[in-house]
Amino acid sequence: MDLNPQQLHYFKRELISQQLDKEVSSIKKSTQLSSLVQPTAETAKEYPFLQYLTQNFVLNFPLLKNGNENDFWIKLQSFLDEYSKLKLDNYAPKSARDSQRRVLLYKIEKLLIISLSASIKTVQGTEESIDLLAPATSPKGDEDSLVSKLNLTHLESEERYLEWIGLNGLRLNVITVRDVSEVRTIRQHLHSEFIIETNLVVAEGQDPVPTIYVARRHGQFRQLRDDLKLAFPTLELPGVPSKARDATNKESQHLHREKDRIMLRSFLRRLCAEPLVANSDIxxxxxxxxxxxxxxxERKDADLRQKMDQNRSDEEKRFREEVDKKIVELDGLLDMLKTQIMKPNGLIEIFEIIxxxxxxxxxxIELQKAFEWGRINFAFVLHTQFVTSDRSVENVANLKRTHSLMPYRTIAQILKLSNPFSMVKGVLDLFLAQPFGGKSLFQRIMLSNMNEQTKDMQKDIEELELKINDAPLCQKVCNAVKCDKPASLELGKTSPIQETLELLKNPAIEPVLSPQQIIxxxxxxxxxxxxxxxxxxxxYKLWILYARKQEQELMMSLVFQGVTGDLIKDLFAIFYEPLAQVYKAANIGDTIGHVAAFVNDLIEIVDKLDVEDATNTAQPFIDLVKNHEAKFYQFVHNVHAQDQSKLFDNLLGYVDSLFAFVSHGIPTRIDIELITKEAGITGDDIPVLKKEIDALCAYHYNxxxxxxERKRQKMMTSTDIADNEEIFNFLPENKEVMGVLNDMVEVDYESDDDDDDNSNDGESSLVAHESTIIRPKLVLIPKIAPTFVKHVQNIMQ
Incomplete structure (x- = not known):
């Protein structure tokens, strides 16, 4: 057929996907894990791919093999049975009802497809996946690809990232802060106002719009969010940052309330990244x-703050250049290390040295340089998060809060117990024990994380119901999400208006509407x-909010099920008990203290920094990591040196085998051309088949x-792209491995928190989830799939 490497890759991948879709659909209906864990001749025909992955990747995982496998799978089956009892298929908008679960399942299926695609090799040879980071990847041969003109290594900071994604026709900055006096009753009160600078971006050829300055108090920012939330109740909007409490703001009046200015600027820019908000009248x-x-x-003060902003940007750039310089300096030695990792047992040999x-x-020297590479990269991440990012103040506050809540000493004492079983039991009891029938620490942590969401959700519901001002209509919507979805109704196929009208007309949902309400x-x-x-x-918006609340309540009920606690205990025991003896010998209790000391030192460094001057702030972070890396290495060394059970050797062997398997796959290769002929595709069918394959390539490119595009709209942290870039720099340069990693990137780019952005409620993000792209209509490829599966089954046995 003379397929190029890209056509070959996506043709094979689609054949795999055709079969895997059937298997996943079948296992979702049965939810019986025994079909995969304890295969029979009959189930082997129904689940050839899933059984292969389970037997070769899941059951071979060393920690799972060392545990009580039968009990674990029985409890996991019980958990799935309880999950299947949840009323998740309720009468709710499709996007709101199953968005998170649907995206999660989508990711799992994608990972399975990538794993199988890496395992199954063809006699036709080299395959290539689409790489948007390389030029000329478009199926149309477009050399000006989407990303080739973007230098992603300069997007570490949130400010540069937001410049890259664009702010929907707005360029804004909080440039200064002024104090304004007002008379209340008989006394004067002083309050601060933040001056916002806004430039409207106009189309090329149009006259520029003058810069606009407005002054807003902190309370007006909170009112803005309340107004936006009322107008767009289904959108996830960032919270207004709390006022910073910092004495330096009082001591230095020329940069009064500087931390508040930076945080409020970040808040506004994050709002700008949402098209509906940016274009709203509010x-x-x-x-x-x-x-x-x-x-x-005010202009003088704004200039001072602008210089400070530039200093922060320059400092980040200098640090980035230092990182890049170190990468170039270490490149040759790191290449030697990569080569070593790709050799058979290469990873095991490296850790044998450790x-x-x-x-x-x-x-x-190679490993010393690898630590040096890690040191400066980790220091750069810390510096970006806690110094140069607009959200650095918020990040520091979160770090301090989490640090203050962690029971370091209690955990350290438990981990020093001489009996490994007592050690495991102590940790489990600490997190899962329910004294006097109350909630466990694990449950309280879960509840504390969800309480704020629940409060916001309930507030949104109450405000929207107040706006609607019709209690029976609101109650009918509330009752709908607790009912089963009508069997004859297929949601998501009509407009939100029509779906809502169908709900309101349904006489099975109380209350039945009066003639006046119908009108x-x-x-x-x-x-x-x-x-x-x-x-x-x-x-319809209220329907979405009630559906989200209903799903959250159902999932929380599962968290508090006894079977969930039992499963967590089993998972903890399976993954930790084999490590307990090794960790005991390696003094892991002391290591917990080292972690606490590291965070203490980090907080101390951050507190000493001057918010007004970010220059020469990189070195303290490099020194911090360097001062603690010896203790970290000592722990890693002790863990491996004290491993009498060979557990870590087995784990490294498992990872090493994965590298080898990705490189070489199943020993026998399949012949795609032979399979195509056996499926009866010959002569005039070949050009039609090639068109289907080209359509697949175009689909995957889109x-x-x-x-x-979703990454551009939704990534609001400052290091994601940079981190991934650096990780790729260190990974083995093997075509097969890098091809798999390129496919894996598409999974990383997906969002799991609000896929309901692609709902039809008129409040969606401009870029919907990629699973909404319509797949090409295929006629011949599905006919080839059964023959393909037979051939693959033969080589898998």
């Missing part, structure tokens, strides 16, 4: 109404009936583009 009024002129004193070498300075909503489909349409749109 947001534009906040930025543009009541414009003012800067006084000379096992027999007690300090870093005695390691071979209020009946004409919502007619464009000229604005009031009725607005009412039904609000009811899908990866969508991944990147």
């Amino acid at each position: 947001f534009r009024d906040f930025l543009l109404n009541d414009a003012l002129q800067l006084t000379p004193a 096992k027999t070498t007690d300090t870093i300075d005695k390691l071979p 209020k909503v009946a004409f919502a489909n007619q464009p000229n009936k604005v009031e009725a349409r607005t009412l039904v749109e609000d009811l 899908r990866k583009q969508r991944h990147l």
Whole structure:
């Protein structure tokens, strides 16, 4: 057939996907793990791919093999049985009802496909996946690909990232802070106002719009979020940062409330990244109404702050250049290390050196340089997160709060117990014990994390119900999400307006509407009936919110099921008990103290930094990591040196075998051309088949583009891209391995938190999840799939 490497890759991948879709659909209905864990001749025909992955990748995992396998699988089956009892298929908007679960399942299926695709090799030879980071990857041969003109290594900071994604026609900055005096009753009160600078981006050829300055108090930022939340209740909006409590703001009046200025700027820019918010009248009024002129004193203060912003940017750039310089300097030695890792048993040999070498300075030069590479990269991440990012103040506050809550001493004492079983039991009891029938520490942690979400969700519901001002209509929507979805109804196929009207007409859901209520909503489909349409749109938003609340409550009920606690205990025992003896010998209790000391030192460094001057701040972070890396290495060395059970050798062997398997796959290769002929595809069918394959390549190109577009809109942390870039620098340069990693990137780019952005409620993000892209219609490839599966089954046995 003369397929190029890219056509070959996606043709084979689609054949795998055709079979895997059937197997996943079947196992979802049965939820019986025994079909995979204890295969029979009959189930082997039904689940050839899933059984292969389970037997070769899951059951061979060393820690799982060392545990009580039968009990674990029995409890996991019980958990799945309890999960299947949850009323998740309720009457709710499709996007709101199953978005998170659907995206999670989508990711799992994608990982399975990638694993199988890496395992099954063809006699036709080299395969290539689409790489958006390389030029000319478009199926149309477009050399100006989406990413080839973007230098992703310069996107470490949130500010540069937001410049890259664009702010939907807005360029804004909080440039200064002024104090304003007002008289309340008989006394004067002083309050701060933050001056926002906004530039409207105009199309090429149009006259520029003058810069607009407005002054807003902190409370007005909170009111802005409340107004936006009421207008867009289904959007996930960032919270308004709390006021910073810092004495330096009082001591240095020329940069008064500087931390607040930086955090509020980050808040506004994150709002700008959401198209619906950026283009809303509420947001534009906040930025543009009541414009003012800067006084000379305000302009001088703004200039000082701009210089400070530039200093932070320059410091980050200098640190980035230092990292890049170190990478170039170490490139040759790191290449030697990569080559070593790809050799058979290469990873085991490297850790054998660590096992027999007690300090870093005695390691071979290649490994010393690898630690040096890690040191400066980790220091850069810390510096970015806690110094140069606009969210650094928020990040520091979160670090301090988490650090203060961690029971380091208690954990350390438990881990020092001489009996490994007592050690495991102590940790389990600490997190899972329910004194006097109360909630366990694990449950309290879960509840504390979800309480804030629940409060916000309930507040949104109450505000929206107040706006709708019709209790029976709201109650009908509330009751709907607790009912089974009507069997004859297929959600997601019509408009939100029509779906909501169908819900309201349903007599099986209480309360039944009165004639007056029916008249209020009946004409919502007619464009000229604005009031009725607005009412039904609000009811649809309320439906989504109630569906989210219902799902959260159901999932929380599963968390508090006894079978969930039993499964967590088993997982903990399986994964930790084999490590307990090794960790005991390696003094892991002392290591917990080292972790606490590291965080203490990190907080001390951050507290000593001057918010007004970010220059020369990189070295303390490099020194911090260097000062603690010896203790970290000592722990790693002790763990491997004290491993009498050979557990870590087995783990390394498992990872080493995965590298080898990705490189070489199943020993026997399949012949795609022979399979195609056996399936009866010959002669005039070949050009048609090639068109289907080309359509697949175009589909996957568009899908990866969508991944990147979603990344551009949704990534709000400052190091994700940079971290991935550096990780790729260190991974083995093997075509097979890098091909798999390229496919894995598309999974990383997916979002799991709000896939309901692609709902039809009129409040969706401009870029929907890539799973919404319509797949090409295939006729011949599905006919080839059964023959392909037979051939693969033969080589898998």
